[in-house]
Amino acid sequence: xxxxxxxxxxxxxxxxxxxxxxxxxxxxxxxxxxxxxxxxxxxxxxxxxxxxxxxxxxxxxxxxxxxxxxxxxxxxxxxxxxxxxxxxxxxxxxxxxxxxxxxxxxxxxxxxxxxxxxxxxxxxxxxxxxxxxxxxxxxxxxxxxxxxxxxxxxxxxxxxxxxxxxxxxxxxxxxxxxxxxxxxxxxxxxxxxxxxxxxxxxxxxxxxxxxxxxxxxxxxxxxxxxxxxxxxxxxxxxxxxxxxxxxxxxxxxxxxxxxxxxxxxxxxxxxxxxxxxxxxxxxxxxxxxxxxxxxxxxxxxxxxxxxxxxxxxxxxxxxxxxxxxxxxxxxxxxxxxxxxxxxxxxxxxxxxxxxxxxxxxxxxxxxxxxxxxxxxxxxxxxxxxxxxxxxxxxxxxxxxxxxxxxxxxxxxxxxxxxxxxxxxxxxxxxxxxxxxxxxxxxxxxxxxxxxxxxxxx
Amino acid sequence: xxxxxxxxxxxxxxxxxxxxxxxxxxxxxxxxxxxxxxxxxxxxxxxxxxxxxxxxxxxxxxxxxxxxxxxxxxxxxxxxxxxxxxxxxxxxxxxxxxxxxxxxxxxxxxxxxxxxxxxxxxxxxxxxxxxxxxxxxxxxxxxxxxxxxxxxxxxxxxxxxxxxxxxxxxxxxxxxxxxxxxxxxxxxxxxxxxxxxxxxxxxxxxxxxxxxxxxxxxxxxxxxxxxxxxxxxxxxxxxxxxxxxxxxxxxxxxxxxxxxxxxxxxxxxxxxxxxxxxxxxxxxxxxxxxxxxxxxxxxxxxxxxxxxxxxxxxxxxxxxxxxxxxxxxxxxxxxxxxxxxxxxxxxxxxxxxxxxxxxxxxxxxxxxxxxxxxxxxxxxxxxxxxxxxxxxxxxxxxxxxxxxxxxxxxxxxxxxxxxxxxxxxxxxxxxxxxxxxxxxxxxxxxxxxxxxxxxxx
Numbered sequence: 001x002x003x004x005x006x007x008x009x010x011x012x013x014x015x016x017x018x019x020x021x022x023x024x025x026x027x028x029x030x031x032x033x034x035x036x037x038x039x040x041x042x043x044x045x046x047x048x049x050x051x052x053x054x055x056x057x058x059x060x061x062x063x064x065x066x067x068x069x070x071x072x073x074x075x076x077x078x079x080x081x082x083x084x085x086x087x088x089x090x091x092x093x094x095x096x097x098x099x100x101x102x103x104x105x106x107x108x109x110x111x112x113x114x115x116x117x118x119x120x121x122x123x124x125x126x127x128x129x130x131x132x133x134x135x136x137x138x139x140x141x142x143x144x145x146x147x148x149x150x151x152x153x154x155x156x157x158x159x160x161x162x163x164x165x166x167x168x169x170x171x172x173x174x175x176x177x178x179x180x181x182x183x184x185x186x187x188x189x190x191x192x193x194x195x196x197x198x199x200x201x202x203x204x205x206x207x208x209x210x211x212x213x214x215x216x217x218x219x220x221x222x223x224x225x226x227x228x229x230x231x232x233x234x235x236x237x238x239x240x241x242x243x244x245x246x247x248x249x250x251x252x253x254x255x256x257x258x259x260x261x262x263x264x265x266x267x268x269x270x271x272x273x274x275x276x277x278x279x280x281x282x283x284x285x286x287x288x289x290x291x292x293x294x295x296x297x298x299x300x301x302x303x304x305x306x307x308x309x310x311x312x313x314x315x316x317x318x319x320x321x322x323x324x325x326x327x328x329x330x331x332x333x334x335x336x337x338x339x340x341x342x343x344x345x346x347x348x349x350x351x352x353x354x355x356x357x358x359x360x361x362x363x364x365x366x367x368x369x370x371x372x373x374x375x376x377x378x379x380x381x382x383x384x385x386x387x388x389x390x391x392x393x394x395x396x397x398x399x400x401x402x403x404x405x406x407x408x409x410x411x412x413x414x415x416x417x418x419x420x421x422x423x424x425x426x427x428x429x430x431x432x433x434x435x436x437x438x439x440x441x442x443x444x445x446x447x448x449x450x451x452x453x454x455x456x457x
Numbered sequence: 458x459x460x461x462x463x464x465x466x467x468x469x470x471x472x473x474x475x476x477x478x479x480x481x482x483x484x485x486x487x488x489x490x491x492x493x494x495x496x497x498x499x500x501x502x503x504x505x506x507x508x509x510x511x512x513x514x515x516x517x518x519x520x521x522x523x524x525x526x527x528x529x530x531x532x533x534x535x536x537x538x539x540x541x542x543x544x545x546x547x548x549x550x551x552x553x554x555x556x557x558x559x560x561x562x563x564x565x566x567x568x569x570x571x572x573x574x575x576x577x578x579x580x581x582x583x584x585x586x587x588x589x590x591x592x593x594x595x596x597x598x599x600x601x602x603x604x605x606x607x608x609x610x611x612x613x614x615x616x617x618x619x620x621x622x623x624x625x626x627x628x629x630x631x632x633x634x635x636x637x638x639x640x641x642x643x644x645x646x647x648x649x650x651x652x653x654x655x656x657x658x659x660x661x662x663x664x665x666x667x668x669x670x671x672x673x674x675x676x677x678x679x680x681x682x683x684x685x686x687x688x689x690x691x692x693x694x695x696x697x698x699x700x701x702x703x704x705x706x707x708x709x710x711x712x713x714x715x716x717x718x719x720x721x722x723x724x725x726x727x728x729x730x731x732x733x734x735x736x737x738x739x740x741x742x743x744x745x746x747x748x749x750x751x752x753x754x755x756x757x758x759x760x761x762x763x764x765x766x767x768x769x770x771x772x773x774x775x776x777x778x779x780x781x782x783x784x785x786x787x788x789x790x791x792x793x794x795x796x797x798x799x800x801x802x803x804x805x806x807x808x809x810x811x812x813x814x815x816x817x818x819x820x821x822x823x824x825x826x827x828x829x830x831x832x833x834x835x836x837x838x839x840x841x842x843x844x845x846x847x848x849x850x851x852x853x854x855x856x857x858x859x860x861x862x863x864x865x866x867x868x869x870x871x872x873x874x875x876x877x878x879x880x881x882x883x884x885x886x887x888x889x890x891x892x893x894x895x896x897x898x899x900x901x902x903x904x905x906x907x908x909x910x911x912x913x914x
């Protein structure tokens with residue numbers, strides 16, 4: 001333990017400088033104009049894995065952005081930890097709401113501000129530096145493989161194919177992922193479940209061209225109006241989603257499980273104050289923790305149509321669009337829900353418009369068993385570094401690849417993340433605490449140690 | 458009459474070349490980045506009025522874009538026609554839907570394609586050339602004043618003040634405006650009524666920042682969802698607007714008046730085919746002609762919020778916006794309706810969001826008496842040039858300044874426009890027929906002649 005702390009102390013500034021270098025690369029996977037930057041970020045990860053001591057490091061091309069692979073096999077008889085993470089980031093817009101530019105990292109009040117600082121470059125880099133630490137201090141207790149991808153923020157479309165093609169070199173015992181949050185810096189926690197995702201884009205077409213709203217208004221279906229009506233109809237007054245069959249496969253938790261979940265420290269007044277809202281809004285009969293953890297949702301991520309510029313234009317537009325995502329819980333299936341959505345959306349469209357539903361990407365919900373060796377190893381490691389036993393939580397976000405790893409590689413994942421819900425990931429001013437960054441580097445080697453010891457190898 | 462046709466024939470190409478020059482100036486009043494271009498368009502109008510023989514021509518500055526004034530007083534005892542028009546145009550976006558660039562006019566299939574070709578540069582220019590014709594052929598039978606403004610497409614915000622300050626030089630007998638349409642090239646018509654306008658922009662704010670939809674979705678009001686619900690609630694299943702008091706002052710037409718109106722040639726199947734829609738959609742109990750002519754409307758002109766770029770982003774946005782316009786009929790008042798809307802919008806907002814309503818601009822509905830001297834003069838002129846008596850129609854669009862002229866100058870307006878509903882004004886590929894352009898130049902001098910004769914002066 002002291003060895004770990006000493007190594008971090010000595011290399012503190014360098015670790016941060018290197019992370020800043022990575023954060024300066026605008027590796028936005030969703031936007032094709034950043035393709036070269038995404039490639040640069042992959043090369044950076046490769047270089048740093050090699051420098052840290054990994055073997056067989058390779059930037060593996062895919063139909064989309066590449067996956068960086070590397071490994072250190074010290075003894076085939078020892079357990080193997082497969083570290084997964086992603087070096088791509090969310091788009092930074094609206095850029096004008098950032099206090100400092102999204103790709104010019106700075107430290108303010110003990111926090112690193114930059115797009116990707118927490119999600120997931122900062123957390124991936126903890127793993128690379130923890131690996132370097134174990135290599136340099138001769139304390140790596142087992143084998144390790146790295147699999148750092150560049151398409152997590154756009155649904156990991158090409159990871160599945162790559163995994164299928166590389167099954168032979170992806171053998172291991174556990175997947176370790178840091179892409180989630182703890183409750184607070186003094187309340188460590190580990191994600192014991194993650195929701196799945198179904199993401200669609202819809203297009204509503206009214207007339208075949210933009211019209212003058214004075215000449216045609218009132219007589220022709222306005223696609224914005226119709227889209228709004230369709231969206232509004234998808235939730236009832238209890239904020240229940242009205243898509244037929246949507247809840248059919250939802251796993252209802254037992255009374256005890258719900259009680260356990262609601263034991264997570266949570267202050268509704270603080271929550272409302274932090275968000276600047278007078279009231280929360282969600283499914284009737286469930287607490288906020290349940291609404292964001294164990295219940296499926298339907299959220300509007302974007303909407304556009306007609307004239308959105310300065311001033312006014314009296315147009316009756318031809319088209320309106322929306323991006324809609326649904327978070328799924330066990331045992332909902334992403335493909336099934338996407339189909340239910342598409343069928344319903346087409347069914348409720350009035351004859352005066354045409355609609356199209358384009359599925360973007362999806363992912364299956366997962367639950368990590370809290371009695372597994374890996375979960376215990378993570379729990380012990382956090383207790384050792386935070387001085388407090390972490391609580392198991394149910395995360396609202398989705399890491400679709402967790403279900404993929406289980407299906408293709410037969411490997412469970414442990415979700416030992418170090419972010420905070422206040423890190424503004426996916427928002428302007430994303431940040432990541434220096435405390436959290438270094439605490440991660442400190443905790444990861446202990447996970448490796450605990451995992452090997454608990455495995456009895 | 459032959460003199461008119463001869464002059465047009467001789468100068469045909471020059472008239473068109475000059476109009477093209479005007480159309481090349483992107484005088485988009487709504488967008489401040491075109492401010493210099495709007496000013497250039499005003500200078501162009503000034504030059505052409507001087508060349509045609511007008512006196513006291515002046516580009517009059519306002520708090521916004523300037524107004525071009527010019528006059529020719531041949532005899533104070535003779536009637537005075539005040540010609541109104543506008544040299545500003547609608548924004549051209551979405552520019553990618555134009556077959557040829559919006560500010561590079563071309564003639565295809567007998568039509569001039571360019572932003573403003575019909576609305577209203579093409580129609581304004583008919584007046585300048587008709588004036589030139591009357592001057593050069595010594596046939597101007599009365600006095601004329603020109604008042605060509607640059608803010609019609611953004612609500613003529615500064616015209617009222619300018620008129621008040623210039624009342625003494627704006628004396629006259631009638632306002633003549635060409636900014637409307639005829640039914641078809643073989644079915645001439647004159648607008649006998651115009652709807653008013655109330656235009657607002659609304660803003661709905663949920664949380665105080667963009668959030669991750671996985672972490673917060675399902676628990677916090679999504680401003681897009683709420684905006685959609687609010688918009689959807691503003692019309693009932695009969696497409697009746699639900700704002701309390703909205704219809705209170707609507708002037709209901711008599712059975713005979715409605716029958717007259719519905720006598721306008723109209724083919725619903727052709728209408729649907731032209732727009733590419735399977736069905737129309739409008740207020741129950743009214744025909745399409747009534748819905749667009751004598752009934753008030755509420756139309757969504759634009760909506761935006763959240764992520765609207767390429768790919769997907771799982772954001773729960775802080776804000777959502779919409780631009781909404783309401784067309785008004787006698788005896789609704791623009792200010793009253795704007796207030797009813799704002800009050801209602803605020804009232805129906807759930808506690809979990811904050812809303813703001815920003816009025817853009819408005820205008821009062823007007824009716825032009827068909828038994829007036831001016832209407833008769835226009836009707837006779839059209840009959841002379843089209844060979845067919847024009848039918849009186851009720852226009853859906855709004856020219857808010859018509860009510861202003863009546864109030865401030867005590868002058869009625871005659872709406873003798875030459876466009877077609879298929880001219881795609883406010884849309885990509887706006888166009889104006891060469892037939893219509895030259896027919897306007899031919900008809901206007903006859904209006905002047907008839908107006909003087911019918912006045913018996």
